[in-house]
Amino acid sequence: MTRDPEKRRTPAQIRAGNLRLGLILLSIVAAFFLGAVLNQWLFR
Numbered sequence: 001m002t003r004d005p006e007k008r009r010t011p012a013q014i015r016a017g018n019l020r021l022g023l024i025l026l027s028i029v030a031a032f033f034l035g036a037v038l039n040q041w042l043f044r
Contacts, residue, residue, distance in 0.1 A: 009017070
């Protein structure tokens with residue numbers, strides 16, 4: 001298995017991917033907690 005040096009991601013690309021993944025996960029967590037709060041507030 002040889003690695004092609006021209007296909008390797010640059011550190012900037014890796015950071016951009018990490019940021020994108022972090023924002024996606026944060027939005028999922030925020031939606032979950034918002035749903036839990038609304039559930040408690042609406043169905044007391």
